[in-house]
Amino acid sequence: MTQLRCENITVSFGGVVACNNISLEVPTGKIVGLIGPNGAGKTTLFNVLSRFQDHDSGHIYYRDQDIDRKKPHQMVELGMARTFQNINLFGEQSTLDNILIGAHHLIGNPFADMFSLPAARRTERSLVQRANEIAEMLHMQDELDTLVKNLPYGYRKRVELARALASQPELILLDEPVAGCNDEETDELRGIVQRLNRELGITIFLVEHDMSMVMNVCDYIYVINFGSNLADGTPAEVQANADVISAYLGEEHDDAA
Amino acid sequence: MVAAARTSAPIANRQAVAALKARFAQQNWIFAGVLFALLALVPLLPVVEGWMATQAALVIIYILAAQGVSVLTGHTGLVTVGHGGFLAIGAYTSALMSHYLGADLLSGMICGGLMAALIGCLLGLIFLRLAGAFMAIGTLGFAFFIGTIVNNVPIFNGRTGFSLPPNNLFGVIDIGDFGFYYVCLVTLALMTLFMYSLVRSGVGRAFKALRDAEKAAQSSGVNRLFYRTLAFTISAFITGVAGALNGHIVSFVSAEVYADIWYSVDILVAAIVGGSAMLFGPFIGGVFIVMVPFFFEELADFSFILKGIVLIGVLMLAPAGVADVAARPFRAMRQRALAQAGGATAREHGRTGGSPGGAE
Ligand SMILES: Nc1ncnc2c1ncn2[C@@H]1O[C@H](COP(=O)(O)OP(=O)(O)OP(=O)(O)O)[C@@H](O)[C@H]1O
Ligand SMILES: [Mg+2]
Numbered sequence: 001m002t003q004l005r006c007e008n009i010t011v012s013f014g015g016v017v018a019c020n021n022i023s024l025e026v027p028t029g030k031i032v033g034l035i036g037p038n039g040a041g042k043t044t045l046f047n048v049l050s051r052f053q054d055h056d057s058g059h060i061y062y063r064d065q066d067i068d069r070k071k072p073h074q075m076v077e078l079g080m081a082r083t084f085q086n087i088n089l090f091g092e093q094s095t096l097d098n099i100l101i102g103a104h105h106l107i108g109n110p111f112a113d114m115f116s117l118p119a120a121r122r123t124e125r126s127l128v129q130r131a132n133e134i135a136e137m138l139h140m141q142d143e144l145d146t147l148v149k150n151l152p153y154g155y156r157k158r159v160e161l162a163r164a165l166a167s168q169p170e171l172i173l174l175d176e177p178v179a180g181c182n183d184e185e186t187d188e189l190r191g192i193v194q195r196l197n198r199e200l201g202i203t204i205f206l207v208e209h210d211m212s213m214v215m216n217v218c219d220y221i222y223v224i225n226f227g228s229n230l231a232d233g234t235p236a237e238v239q240a241n242a243d244v245i246s247a248y249l250g251e252e253h254d255d256a257a
Numbered sequence: 258m259v260a261a262a263r264t265s266a267p268i269a270n271r272q273a274v275a276a277l278k279a280r281f282a283q284q285n286w287i288f289a290g291v292l293f294a295l296l297a298l299v300p301l302l303p304v305v306e307g308w309m310a311t312q313a314a315l316v317i318i319y320i321l322a323a324q325g326v327s328v329l330t331g332h333t334g335l336v337t338v339g340h341g342g343f344l345a346i347g348a349y350t351s352a353l354m355s356h357y358l359g360a361d362l363l364s365g366m367i368c369g370g371l372m373a374a375l376i377g378c379l380l381g382l383i384f385l386r387l388a389g390a391f392m393a394i395g396t397l398g399f400a401f402f403i404g405t406i407v408n409n410v411p412i413f414n415g416r417t418g419f420s421l422p423p424n425n426l427f428g429v430i431d432i433g434d435f436g437f438y439y440v441c442l443v444t445l446a447l448m449t450l451f452m453y454s455l456v457r458s459g460v461g462r463a464f465k466a467l468r469d470a471e472k473a474a475q476s477s478g479v480n481r482l483f484y485r486t487l488a489f490t491i492s493a494f495i496t497g498v499a500g501a502l503n504g505h506i507v508s509f510v511s512a513e514v515y516a517d518i519w520y521s522v523d524i525l526v527a528a529i530v531g532g533s534a535m536l537f538g539p540f541i542g543g544v545f546i547v548m549v550p551f552f553f554e555e556l557a558d559f560s561f562i563l564k565g566i567v568l569i570g571v572l573m574l575a576p577a578g579v580a581d582v583a584a585r586p587f588r589a590m591r592q593r594a595l596a597q598a599g600g601a602t603a604r605e606h607g608r609t610g611g612s613p614g615g616a617e
Contacts, residue, residue: 050476076478088473090465094595100459101466105478107459110487114460115451124459132271142600145274147592160473167477 001063003028003171003203004049004080009058011044011227018044019055020227026171028063031197031204033218035211035238037247041227042207043085046173049205050075050082062171076105079170083160083177085207091149095140098148098159099131102166127166134165138192154181158189165196171203172196178210186213193217215239223247273598281591285453293446300435307434311506312551314434317441318502320543323528324448325496330525331533332456333488334468336393339400341521343373343493345407347500352510353412355421362426362440362505369501370494377493381486397521404516418511421504441502448495452536455491464488496524526564530571532578541579 005025011018018041026032034042047053049060051072060067062078070078081102089098106127107113113120135141138158143151148159157177164172177193178186190213196202197217208214214221215235223230223244231241238244300310322344329335350372351365360368380399387395407413423431426440455461463484466474475481504510514520523546531542546564553560575582 052472052475071480072472072475073478073480076476082476084472084476088470090469090473092469093465097462101462101470101474101479102477104459104463104466104474110460110463110483114455114458116454116458120458127459142270143596144271145592145595145599146601147596150596163473163477 001028002026003063004205005061006049007059009045009048010056011048011053012056017227019048022224022227022229024222024232026203026205028203029201030219031193031206031217033214033221034205034207034224035214035221036224036230040224042224043175046082046175046207050080050173076167080173081164081167081169082173083164083175085175087156087160089148089156089159092147094145094147095135095159096131096144099134099162099166100127102163103127103130105167131166134162138162139188154185157181169202171205174204174206176207176209178208178213186210190217270598270600274595277595277598289449296442300438310434310438312547314438314441314506316543316547317445318499318506319524319527319546320539321445321448321499322496322524323531323539323542324452325492325499326524326528327533327539328495329488329492330528331538332461332468333464333485335485335488337396338393338525339396339521340496340524341518342400342403343377343496344500344503344520344524345403345515346373346376347497348504348510348515349407349413351501352419352421352504356419359422362424365505366444366498366501370498373497373500374490374494378486378490381489385482385485400518400521408512408516413512416511416513418509418513421508421510423508424505437506444498449536456536526568530567530579532580534577535580535584537584538578538580
């Protein structure tokens with residue numbers, strides 16, 4: 001079964017065509033990677049898939065259901081969670097509070113909740129309990145009560161992941177989860193992503209520039225360049241693809257120039 | 258970091274944290290309990306006269322009105338410059354009921370609050386797409402709109418206004434200055450209890466999430482339309498109740514005062530000077546806004562200037578308000594204790610880089 005599929009997605013910002021006829025699919029239970037040079041349109045496509053960005057044409061299907069008109073806040077009910085490339089956290093709140101917001105759709109009746117009725121208090125306790133478990137799984141149980149603004153950058157990326165997990169998702173979209181992490185943190189996060197996939201059966205769709213991460217964890221990889229599909233295949237196939245090599249070499253040439 | 262090095266510690270840590278949190282909550286309750294006990298007992302002293310009780314009731318009305326603002330501006334991040342509009346709606350609803358139907362204080366307060374909540378709900382829907390300065394301008398326009406209506410629509414009697422019968426409650430024909438004070442005090446206690454519950458609930462978390470990390474909130478299932486409208490509704494209800502009391506405190510309601518923008522300004526200044534994102538902020542703000550003109554009675558113009566100076570000073574030196582400054586050492590102490598009890602290590606790893614979460 002496919003967890004998530006998009007067909008011929010096109011998005012343009014004024015004159016800039018950020019996504020040009022992109023099609024891809026994420027099979028249930030797999031780890032799929034999305035790579036491409038800077039500005040290729042990866043984040044824009046993620047925004048389309050999570051409904052933060054409207055697409056000019058094309059279709060998105062979640063478990064074969066058309067979700068072209070869903071609102072961003074409805075995605076989590078379907079089972080899709082995401083993290084943001086530019087971390088989106090409450091700096092003044094603790095790690096725990098940041099994780100708890102991820103469980104928002106599980107709070108039940110908001111009117112019972114805001115009056116702290118007994119049922120709402122029970123729900124809250126169980127959500128806190130689950131937030132603790134998630135923190136433990138991500139090796140950050142020690143930092144639950146630390147304010148996020150006091151955490152190192154690599155940790156904040158992990159808080160984002162924890163928040164996404166708190167919604168009990170079937171699918172998580174990760175936008176550059178190890179950007180800004182050192183080697184040790186990257187290794188740790190790679191292990192975590194694999195565990196989420198193998199032990200909890202969560203489907204993962206991942207944008208990442210760190211090739212060691214992408215090539216090691218992904219079952220399948222899509223490459224996009226200038227907003228268009230460039231190639232796709234297993235990590236080995238993609239690494240051997242001449243177009244992909246030249247796209248990345250071209251980028252390096254640009255960087256050097 | 259070595260994962261194996263911390264295996265059994267977390268459970269003990271979590272228990273220590275839970276115990277600490279329980280203790281902090283207990284301290285909060287004791288503090289609030291002592292405060293309200295004092296507020297309830299002091300008027301029983303023989304030196305306290307009726308006009309003093311009325312002055313204290315006025316402070317409470319401003320605290321309530323500022324609590325309404327704090328829901329919207331402090332917790333949800335939507336700046337409102339027009340809450341005088343909700344104050345007027347509460348005041349006129351209750352006044353009309355009292356004047357024409359002889360309704361008592363309690364039903365006036367409830368209906369005043371509900372009417373304001375209804376209008377607040379509509380306003381939340383209309384202002385869905387407004388943010389920042391545009392929200393401020395929109396709410397200001399709303400206050401002018403309400404002002405124009407009470408000034409021109411005949412049933413509101415324009416600047417002539419109408420006077421209200423003595424405040425009656427539960428069959429008591431005139432509850433007097435002290436009775437009125439206690440009605441205000443009980444209302445304040447209930448509202449404060451509700452605010453305490455709200456800001457700690459999942460709903461309060463959603464409000465704050467919309468304020469600080471809107472995308473994260475939405476991707477977590479927070480329906481922006483619903484929660485913004487809810488914040489508007491709750492905020493309007495609280496200020497509407499304050500408005501009902503505000504009409505009854507002088508037993509007179511007219512467009513002379515309610516068509517003016519000064520109530521909106523005073524309520525906002527009270528909320529901001531006190532600290533609109535803190536439970537205790539409106540208390541400080543309410544005292545400030547009532548006491549300044551009280552002490553500068555002969556120098557009315559000077560009291561306006563003083564309010565302005567204090568507002569600017571607070572915005573420059575302590576944008577989160579006086580309560581935030583006062584609470585800072587306590588909060589830092591608690592935060593440190595919690596982080597330590599939880600076993601915080603991240604800061605020892607160094608590399609505290611980048612800016613805290615915020616805009617994408
Ligand atoms: N809101 C926007 N308005 C205008 N242009 C935009 C907007 N968002 C993205 N773009 C443009 O669309 C293109 C694709 O951007 P996008 O952020 O999707 O790239 P990316 O593949 O995620 O890059 P990176 O690897 O640097 O994160 C870029 O040229 C970018 O400047
Ligand atoms: Mg990107």
